[in-house]
Amino acid sequence: xxxxxxxxxxxxxxxxxxxxxxxxxxxxxxxxxxxxxxxxxxxxxxxxxxxxxxxxxxxxxxxxxxxxxxxxxxxxxxxxxxxxxxxxxxxxxxxxxxxxxxxxxxxxxxxxxxxxxxxxxxxxxxxxxxxxxxxxxxxxxxxxxxxxxxxxxxxxxxxxxxxxxxxxxxxxxxxxxxxxx
Amino acid sequence: xxxxxxxxxxxxxxxxxxxxxxxxxxxxxxxxxxxxxxxxxxxxxxxxxxxxxxxxxxxxxxxxxxxxxxxxxxxxxxxxxxxxxxxxxxxxxxxxxxxxxxxxxxxxxxxxxxxxxxxxxxxxxxxxxxxxxxxxxxxxxxxxxxxxxxxxxxxxxxxxxxxxxxxxxxxxxxxxxxxxxxxxxxxxxxxxxxxxxxxxxxxxxxxxxxxx
Numbered sequence: 001x002x003x004x005x006x007x008x009x010x011x012x013x014x015x016x017x018x019x020x021x022x023x024x025x026x027x028x029x030x031x032x033x034x035x036x037x038x039x040x041x042x043x044x045x046x047x048x049x050x051x052x053x054x055x056x057x058x059x060x061x062x063x064x065x066x067x068x069x070x071x072x073x074x075x076x077x078x079x080x081x082x083x084x085x086x087x088x089x090x091x092x093x094x095x096x097x098x099x100x101x102x103x104x105x106x107x108x109x110x111x112x113x114x115x116x117x118x119x120x121x122x123x124x125x126x127x128x129x130x131x132x133x134x135x136x137x138x139x140x141x142x143x144x145x146x147x148x149x150x151x152x153x154x155x156x157x158x159x160x161x162x163x164x165x166x167x168x169x170x171x172x173x174x175x176x177x178x179x180x181x
Numbered sequence: 182x183x184x185x186x187x188x189x190x191x192x193x194x195x196x197x198x199x200x201x202x203x204x205x206x207x208x209x210x211x212x213x214x215x216x217x218x219x220x221x222x223x224x225x226x227x228x229x230x231x232x233x234x235x236x237x238x239x240x241x242x243x244x245x246x247x248x249x250x251x252x253x254x255x256x257x258x259x260x261x262x263x264x265x266x267x268x269x270x271x272x273x274x275x276x277x278x279x280x281x282x283x284x285x286x287x288x289x290x291x292x293x294x295x296x297x298x299x300x301x302x303x304x305x306x307x308x309x310x311x312x313x314x315x316x317x318x319x320x321x322x323x324x325x326x327x328x329x330x331x332x333x334x335x336x337x338x339x340x341x342x343x344x345x346x347x348x349x350x351x352x353x354x355x356x357x358x359x360x361x362x363x364x365x366x367x368x369x370x371x372x373x374x375x376x377x378x379x380x381x382x383x384x385x386x387x388x389x390x391x392x393x
Contacts, residue, residue: 023210065207066200102206104199113194123195131199138193139200162192169188177184 013050016059020068027069028076030101032083041079045072055150063140067150069102070132077128118172130165133158258330258366258373260352265337267354269366271330271373285324286369290391292384295320312378320378322388330373334364346389355382365389 024045029038048071049056056064110120126134129151136142136150144162148155261268285308291297294314302308306329312320323332338357343350349367356362364377365385369392376388 019211020207023207026210027206062200062204065204069203069207102203104195104202106195109195109198113191115191119191123191134192134196135200135203138196139203165192166185166188169191170184173184173187 009050009053012053012056012059013046016049016056016068017046019059024068024072027072027101028079031076031080037079037083038076041072041075045075048075052150063142066135066140070135070150073100073102074128074132116176118176119169122169122172125168126165130161133161134165137162258327258368262336262341265335267334267336267341269330269332269334271325271327283326283371285372286374286392288322288388288391289393290387292320292380292388318379320380320388321376323375323377324372325375326371327373332366332375346386349389351389353382 021042024042025035025038028041029035032038032041045068049068055067058064106124107120110117110123115123132151133147136147137144142150144155144158147153148158151158259268259270283305285302287310291312292314294316295312295318296314297310298313299311300309301311302324305326307323307325309324310322312322314320334354336354340353340355340357342353342355344353345351346367349369351365351367354364354366359379361379361381363380363382363385364375366373366375367389368374374392376385378385380388
């Protein structure tokens with residue numbers, strides 16, 4: 001019975017590797033610009049995924065895709081910042097992290113929806129965790145509790161982050177309305 | 182309250198768009214999907230290529246056939262020329278002469294060594310004169326009214342040209358083998374005349390000049 005479970009897990013991880021390895025390598029390399037580091041991040045990401053297999057219902061679903069992407073991206077950004085602190089990366093953080101492959105172009109998005117420059121700037125100022133929460137909540141349709149589990153956090157923290165983002169945007173909208181009057 | 186709703190709306194739109202972007206990015210790496218898409222696009226490309234190839238082949242074939250089977254209008258005769266032969270026919274509906282009006286021509290000049298061996302014809306329709314020399318070389322003069330004029334001429338290894346001889350347009354077929362082998366086709370009066378033999382151009386011209 002145990003062997004069967006292990007076999008199932010092993011098969012799932014193999015399928016995961018087959019499906020996502022290239023994407024994970026490419027994503028981490030796009031930020032770190034080093035293949036060795038990219039390999040390390042990919043392995044670390046697989047370790048985390050193997051510990052959270054229960055969160056991947058169907059490894060080919062859009063939700064799983066987003067989850068794998070998010071894990072890889074966050075590990076890479078952490079690695080990037082630690083290397084930056086050790087002066088082992090030379091590029092500017094803003095430049096490197098503003099153009100992460102797979103990220104939404106905020107300016108294009110804002111222009112498409114007709115948002116003002118202030119709104120676009122506010123969205124650009126959202127940090128990566130806020131963006132992950134928005135993707136999980138409004139993109140994948142997870143509840144606050146599920147998001148907390150995915151992010152190894154607690155539902156309160158998730159709720160507070162969301163409220164903070166809403167408040168910030170709300171302030172900008174109200175200011176715009178005052179200016180128009 | 183409105184501003185809160187507005188802010189939530191913006192974040193919702195952003196969240197959805199960002200999610201889609203991420204999924205799209207991951208999808209671009211999916212081997213299965215990429216292979217499937219490659220298969221589809223390969224199939225589509227192959228279909229398109231085959232269609233284009235078919236159209237090109239058809240067009241080319243038509244061009245070749247058309248080029249080879251050149252339809253030429255010459256002296257109201259229809260001449261269809263291919264690489265191997267020419268079919269020359271008069272307009273079957275065109276009667277160039279009425280009964281009693283047809284006067285066949287006879288050459289005054291016959292090349293040295295040739296003599297008339299046969300004369301055969303149908304009144305008011307056609308006449309053939311056959312000359313032969315001591316080398317068993319023949320000279321044929323065929324004359325016919327338009328609607329009865331019909332010949333198939335071998336034009337392999339042949340030079341085809343149009344000349345003007347005595348104000349007459351003459352279509353000339355000159356062969357490489359046997360030496361000096363040629364056919365001259367022209368219209369004189371209301372008759373179409375075909376002269377064929379193993380003679381040089383100047384000899385053929387003398388015959389044509391002497392037709393009376």
